Amino acid sequence: MASPSLMDTLFQRSLDDIIKGFRHQQSSTESIFISRVIEEIRREIKSTDLQTKSTALQKLTYLNSIHFIDMSWASFHAIECISSPTFSHKKIGYLAISQSFSESTPVILLISNQLRKDLKSGNEFEVSLALDCLSRIGTVDLCRDLASEVFILMSSSKVFIRKKAIGVVLRLFEKYPDAVRVCFKKLVESLEGSDSPIVSAVVGVFCELAAKDPRSYLPLAPEFYRILVDSKNNWVLIKVLKIFVKLAPLEPRLAKRLVEPICDHMRKTGAKSLVFECIRTVVTSFSEYESAMKLAAAKIREFLMEDDPNLKYLGLHVISIMAPKHLWAVLENKDVVIQSLSDEDPNIKLESLRLVMAMASESNLVETCRVLVNYALKSDPDFCNEILGSILSTCCQNVYEVIIDFDWYVSLLGEMSRIPNCKKGEEIGNQLIDIGMRVKDVRPELVRIARDLLIDPALLGNPFLHRLLSAAAWVCGEYVEFSRNPVELMEALLQPRTSLLPSSIRTVYMQSAFKILIFCIHSYFLQKEDMASEVSHLASKRECSESSGLATDKALVQSDQDEGFNPRDSNQSYEYPSVVDTGDGQTSTSTFMEKKSTMHESIVNVLNLMELVLSPLSGSLDVEIQERACNVLGFIELVQQEFSNPLIRKEANLDREEEIASRVVEWLHDGFSEELGPVSVTAQDRVPIPDELVLKENLTDLEAICGGVELPAPVSLTSPYYGQSAVFSVSNLQAEEDSEPSTESSSLLTEHRKRHELYYLPSEKNKILANDYPPANDPSSGINTNDATEDLVKLADQSLVSKRKPNHAKPRPVVVKLEEGEAAPVVSKKPELKDDLLSGAIHDILLGNEAKAASSQSNPSDKSSSKRKGKAKHVDLPDSKENLAVGEQPNHENPSSRRGKHRGDGKQKSKKSQGKKNGDGREDDGEKERQKIRDHHGRHKSRQRADAPIKVVPQTPDIPDYLL
């Protein structure tokens, strides 16, 4: 036992030895070397000799921070090291502790005593070690135990210690809010002076505190104002500005006083960091002050003109803060902004992109997007997607507010999806569907674009675009009536390469193909009817005596059916190529027979194609695919009988079969042609829950029943498509519920709808108004767009400068919007309990406990209540004695007496109290700082205040005009 220990101590390798050792290792042997060293350390660290132990610990700490070796097992050894009387051991121990301990370290409480001892040490560096440790790993318990020690150190004569003690206060407050009662006055006192390192530390602490809960620190505004005016230290000034940014929104009167000194700093200082902070402060908080904004804009301009990319970036960054309210600032600098788009710095490019999009308006959107898309083609993949993303998000703002020409926008979407690096497929897909539902007039163009996407062979292989393709497929199926060539769509949807798609998207393809099939067959039937009725019409007109029984019979049947048919379809456009308009009624029977046969042929072809493609899928392992394939195949079987042998027909049963088939087709078609509309995301909330529906019923019974049954894995529910299908799916579902809220078994229905939402019919009525709309025109692509920068400059020249009149040749189509905002309801967050405690404590101290006074008015002590009536100016000593307890523990019972004291205490009193020990002095210190604040604003203010608080509502203390 003794001998290895002795060997260890004699031949222990130091940290330097280890580091040198590392330098001789190859990367392959490094891990072996590390494990050898750790083995060594594990042995050495058990040594009783502190020198050996601490060296081992130091090595371990090094390995932990540089080579990421776990050192949590050595926490107890670290504690042993800090208890060493030797400074170097202590230091190693503290470094190890602050690096490896956390709230959950089991032995952390063991350091409490050693910390206390070191905090009281005469050696300032030992104190500093302990403070540093506390500031990084202080837990609730440690902070509670050591608060009073830290408080003492806050008045240390050594600046070195004092500033660190102040720094620790931040941790104390965060972990143990009651520490506020002990330390806060001291902290506020430390704000005195303006340039010492102490002030720098305090301001830093207040900056952090104010970031979490600015309201509590509003009463200190005069102090901060004084520092803002007096201080010469840029670090301090920056922090003070940071504080004021937080305070300004809470107290509008602050702005008036602050603007001048801030502008002063902006003009005078040479430090860019301070200038930048001033600019940022002005543009975020004082944007209504014209002159300040002008000055800030001028300074920003200076930044933009610099060669330093940092300044340029920051300049653009603050402009983008200004942009929403002060677009002029962007326009003034548009030349730089546009140029920066081709900067080599990714930050600058990104900021300038944001600004370019901020400048986009109805009049220049087309031009801007054209240039940007061309630019995206040439830029690196990341930036390319940034560009696309910002175009998409700008254009869809406020339900496509900026877009006038939707045909153009839809074709832009198509163009964007063809950019090789495009990864925004999902977003583009969502917008395609959204626009399809909202803007009726754009549907023909939309279908055209979707068709182009579907038949493009290059897109299928790109997984980023799968969601886009699914949207395109849905659009084609839903709005197939606008298609010029449904058969072509069908072929695209059934092409063999669709096997590349994930199953969730394949099912959309299949369903869309089904919809198209229904449409084709339906229009075939309709056509036949038309022609048949025409024939009968002609026949009756000609009064053909020898008319074949065939034709008349059929015509009769057809006209019979006609009565049952929904005439709605008659206003739809038939662009089906083989369905040529029968024209003026002079068509001869023979030509229509011909047409009928070609159309017939193509439908038979389509049916065959579908059967061919879907048959193998009916055995697919994916439930969704299998189900759809089977459904469609079943339908095909039904209609195929009718089409199987068109030329040789047996009249009697033909009529029957055709009747069945055409009715089925009619139903399905009616189903599919119902309009789907957008629905507010909050629609669900407005649906009243039916009385008989108990949502929170205990389902344990059910579980007991189903216990033995293995539930099938909910494939479709977890599949990404349904999970992510954005607003539409959910909202459609909600729409349905909106209209028929009180269905029984609605939960089951809901579940089903959720899974098959695309195929459900919304019962919501069509809200889109019909609108005459000129035919789709291709976006002009005549301008050569080869040179990006040239284009950019051109962009700067024309579209951004001149407010060209928007071209209103085409009226903007109706965009369906919902009455209430579609934004998600604002969720109010509850502030954290701890912050509450902290701010509460600070409120107590800073604002003189009005709140509590108000709440406890029912049992005021006689003395204070009598005092409140008028003698606010002086206070008896007993009161302050009463308060001694308050410093130790929050005493909510006698606040009125405290308030009484607050009201009247003079300066002499607080000075007197400074001599007392902390226990006595605490309350008085608080009084002193309050008094100081009041003194700043003159006596009459304090008088006013003295009378006011009785009525004050607890949460919103009346804050006097501090700065006036």
Next chain:
Amino acid sequence: MIKAVLVINTQGKPRLTKFYDILVLIDPIAYENFLPFSSQRRQTVEKQQELLRSVFGVLCSRADNVSNFVEADSIFGPDSRLVYKHYATLYFAIVFDSSENELAMLDLIQVFVETLDKCFRNVSELDMVFNYSKLHNILDGIIFGGQVMETSSAEIIRAVEEISKLEAASNSISLVPKTVSGWRSR
């Protein structure tokens, strides 16, 4: 508040890592679920390595003449920014939140490097490698608990020197130098 100070060489090897915000390191899920301490720690160590790797990934992908700011939200959580500077073979990086000024942080790196330069007389990566504990002394002199405490390099050096003296004094008390190197050098 400053969340972390990192010094990484151009090969991606860390030379100094200091995290001031423990939340950056602890996986929130593990923390909330009261997973055993040891597994939390292990995660912390792994997380550190992962953070460092992603920071290095970002830094080395940036050209030399571009701005020194990086949006670090994706690496260090919300409200995180990173400022770095590239000196010779080293990247100096500071991670901070919105209560710090970007340019001031850039200055702080300058202060740190200047102080190092004065301490080591033309500092090089080798100095950083071999003076691990002194490096920490210097950094602790500048940043305390995530707050900037001292920005005058003269002050920092004064404190660091005193600490070194103290360490030397306490070491000389032990009569026999026990390390191999110390033993050899006699």
